[in-house]
Structures are given as C-alpha cells and as structure tokens.
Amino acid sequence: MVRALRDLKRKVESDLEVGAAATPFTKKLESTPKESGLRHFNFDSFDGLADPEEHLNYFEQISNIYDYSDLTRCRFFASTLKGGAHKWFNRIPSRSIDSWKDFREMFLKRLRANRMNELQMCHLETIQQRSKESLLEFIKRFQEAVNQLSNLEEKEAVNIFRRNLHPISCEGYVKDLIHREPQSLASAYALASKFIKENNFIKSIKMNRRIHDDDESPERRSSSRKDKRYKLDKQANYIQQSRGTPPPREGYAEQRWNERKPKAKREPKSEPEWTPLNRPRADILREVKGKPFYYPPKPLLAPPENRAGEKYCGYHEDHGHTTENCFSLKCS
Structure with a gap:
C-alpha cells in the first residue's frame, strides 16, 4: 500500500515537471x-x-x-x-x-x-448614405472611416461628407452646409445635431396633432364641419349682396343661347390648278423611279377580288387600274 502511494506521488511529480x-x-x-x-x-x-x-x-x-x-x-x-x-x-x-x-x-x-493597411482620403468617397439610413447612423459610419485614415484633410473631408449625403432625406441639411461652409468635421457634426433636433421637434408636433385628431369625438367633428359650412355660406351671401341681385335663373340659358352670334361658315378651299403634263405618266414614272426623292405609295386597300385584274398600275405595282388613271382616281 505504501509502495503504491510512493509510485503515485512520483508520477504526479513527473507530470508536474513535464507541464512546467x-x-x-x-x-x-x-x-x-x-x-x-x-x-x-x-x-x-x-x-x-x-x-x-x-x-x-x-x-x-x-x-x-x-x-x-x-x-x-x-x-x-x-x-x-x-x-x-x-x-x-x-x-x-x-x-x-x-x-x-x-x-x-x-x-x-x-x-x-x-495588420490593417492604412486608408487614404479616397476611401471616404465610398461611404455613401443609404436611402433608408438615418443621418446619425451615416455619421457614425463616416467617423469610423475617418479614424482609419493615415492623413486627414479637414476641408476636403467636409466636402466629401456633404457630397455623400442623401439629397432627398437630408435636403435641408445639405443646403445648410452649402450656406454656412464649415471648415472642419466637428462644425459639420454640430450642424447635423441641430438639424436632427429640429426634425425630431417637427415630427413630435405632427404626431401630437395626429393623436389629437384621432381622439376628437364625432360630435365635435360634425359641429366643426357645420361651422365651416356656415362660414362659407355666409361669405357667399355677402359676395352675392355686394355684387347686386343676380338675374333670374329661369330662361337664363335660353337667353344666353339666343345672344350668341352664329359662327361664319368657312368656304371650301378651291382645288389648285396644276400644270398639264406634256409626257405620259408611265414615262415620267420610269425616269423618277429609283431616285433619292422617290417614295413608293401605300398599298391598295381594296381587296384583290374587287379590283380589275386586267389593269396594271406601275406606280402601285399592283392590279386594279392603269398608270395613266392612277392620279385621277382615289387609289384605295
């Protein structure tokens, strides 16, 4: 038993020496x-x-x-x-x-x-404000990027910060930056905190008005509508009395219709007198066809079974009438 305890002690001591x-x-x-x-x-x-x-x-x-x-x-x-x-x-x-x-x-x-590589000023151009990102969240991301720069130019950083703002959600703040022209990021951040406080104040006022309108009783709403209608009617009566008594409405439309002057009828335009041709139309068509100023006509609208098959028109390149009679007919 004593021998076994001695062996166990030696083993523990050897393990401790190995661990040390x-x-x-x-x-x-x-x-x-x-x-x-x-x-x-x-x-x-x-x-x-x-x-x-x-x-x-x-x-x-x-x-x-x-x-x-x-x-x-x-x-x-x-x-x-x-x-x-x-x-x-x-x-x-x-x-x-x-x-x-x-x-x-x-x-x-x-x-x-x-080790992280040191970033340059051009890295700030990549920090853009997202469409649904608040101004405070964007400023935090921009500050983290600024802390990683090896060299910082305050004025250029302010210009980049203004350009990277969302033009719709921060329109008022962007105008304020352009007007005041802050020379440091600390001044730009101070203007941002002021802008955020004003926006939160306006939002709280709108929210209170909305809650007040929702809490308004139906009787009060109906009474306010009646008051508005009464004021409008009273204003209309005052205007009518100041202008004088209006004419009676019965027969008023018929009287106005009789007073209207009849419009003068436009005379139809006379057809222009064209110079008579001294050559057949088929010869003239052969000469002008293929020229840059020549435009082919629209296809005939009449179905083929209703057109004369023995007559051919070189202008339309289809059957139904001759080339000589093409310009004197309504080719449809």
Missing part, C-alpha cells in the same frame, strides 16, 4: 519574484484577425501605467490571446522566451501580416 517544461518561458524569467497586489485592466482579447500592433500598443500603455515586471507582462499578455492567436502561443517551443522583449518581437513577427 512545456511553458514557453525560461526558468530565468520564471525565477523573477512575483508581484503582489497586482491590478489588471480589462480590455478586449485578441484572436489574431485584428491589428496586432494596435492590441500590443494598448497593452503596453496599461503595463507602463501599473509598472508590470517582464514576467507579469508575459503572463498577462498571454491571457489576452484567444482563437488563432492562442493556438499559436501553445505551439511556441518550450523555454524559448527569456524576456518581454523576446515575446513582443515573436508576437509581431508572426502576426504582423494581419
């Missing part, structure tokens, strides 16, 4: 005295997909505030890793990190490829 050897920190680093009364600042973990330099710089700012030692920095920074970054940390060779500087360089060397 699996850590990436060297014995020299782990021999550093542990700090007491540590204070840790909570912030988001890093999964390997975001910008590693941003995460590292933020962590170092917190570490410098609390004056962490190298061992505390390494252990605390390792606890902020998750996902792919945590898998990479578990694959680090054991006893290979001797200081926080080594850990920092190894981290950047492995994950710096995931």
Whole structure:
C-alpha cells in the first residue's frame, strides 16, 4: 500500500515537471519574484484577425501605467490571446522566451501580416448614405472611416461628407452646409445635431396633432364641419349682396343661347390648278423611279377580288387600274 502511494506521488511529480517544461518561458524569467497586489485592466482579447500592433500598443500603455515586471507582462499578455492567436502561443517551443522583449518581437513577427493597411482620403468617397439610413447612423459610419485614415484633410473631408449625403432625406441639411461652409468635421457634426433636433421637434408636433385628431369625438367633428359650412355660406351671401341681385335663373340659358352670334361658315378651299403634263405618266414614272426623292405609295386597300385584274398600275405595282388613271382616281 505504501509502495503504491510512493509510485503515485512520483508520477504526479513527473507530470508536474513535464507541464512546467512545456511553458514557453525560461526558468530565468520564471525565477523573477512575483508581484503582489497586482491590478489588471480589462480590455478586449485578441484572436489574431485584428491589428496586432494596435492590441500590443494598448497593452503596453496599461503595463507602463501599473509598472508590470517582464514576467507579469508575459503572463498577462498571454491571457489576452484567444482563437488563432492562442493556438499559436501553445505551439511556441518550450523555454524559448527569456524576456518581454523576446515575446513582443515573436508576437509581431508572426502576426504582423494581419495588420490593417492604412486608408487614404479616397476611401471616404465610398461611404455613401443609404436611402433608408438615418443621418446619425451615416455619421457614425463616416467617423469610423475617418479614424482609419493615415492623413486627414479637414476641408476636403467636409466636402466629401456633404457630397455623400442623401439629397432627398437630408435636403435641408445639405443646403445648410452649402450656406454656412464649415471648415472642419466637428462644425459639420454640430450642424447635423441641430438639424436632427429640429426634425425630431417637427415630427413630435405632427404626431401630437395626429393623436389629437384621432381622439376628437364625432360630435365635435360634425359641429366643426357645420361651422365651416356656415362660414362659407355666409361669405357667399355677402359676395352675392355686394355684387347686386343676380338675374333670374329661369330662361337664363335660353337667353344666353339666343345672344350668341352664329359662327361664319368657312368656304371650301378651291382645288389648285396644276400644270398639264406634256409626257405620259408611265414615262415620267420610269425616269423618277429609283431616285433619292422617290417614295413608293401605300398599298391598295381594296381587296384583290374587287379590283380589275386586267389593269396594271406601275406606280402601285399592283392590279386594279392603269398608270395613266392612277392620279385621277382615289387609289384605295
């Protein structure tokens, strides 16, 4: 029994030694005295997909505030890793990190490829306000894009911001920007907050009026309609009395009809006198046919069985009448 307990103790101790050897920190680093009364600042973990330099710089700012030692920095920074970054940390060779500087360089060397590229001013042109997007939501998206720029020109950014606004939903705000010409994004955002407050105030007034109209009783509605009708009738009577007594309506339409002057009848237009032809029409047709100014006529409308089959017209290129008689007939 005692022998079995000794073997179990040796096995546990050997497992602990193996687990200790699996850590990436060297014995020299782990021999550093542990700090007491540590204070840790909570912030988001890093999964390997975001910008590693941003995460590292933020962590170092917190570490410098609390004056962490190298061992505390390494252990605390390792606890902020998750996902792919945590898998990479578990694959680090054991006893290979001797200081926080080594850990920092190894981290950047492995994950710096995931750093976001800095954007330029032309990226702001792609941030357009959608048709059903509110002004506040659009400003938030625009601010996020501005924060990612490497260099910012305030005046040009204001012009892009004004151009990317929706011309219908923000018509009043666009006019205000053109009139005031703000020189900074902060001034443009201040005008936007003022515009949003005024719009919300107008919407609340309209909503209160609508609720008041819905709550109005039917008796009150009918009485208000009667009052309006009475006012209109009273106004019509006053106008009628001021203009004098109107003529009686009986026989008024017949009197007006008799007073109308009859319209003069238009004389029919006389047919123009055409110059007589000195050549047969068939010869003239052969000469003008195929010229640029020649236009073929419309096809005959009469059915073929009702037309004379022995007569042929070169102008219509169909049977029914001759070419000489074509222009003297109504070819239909």
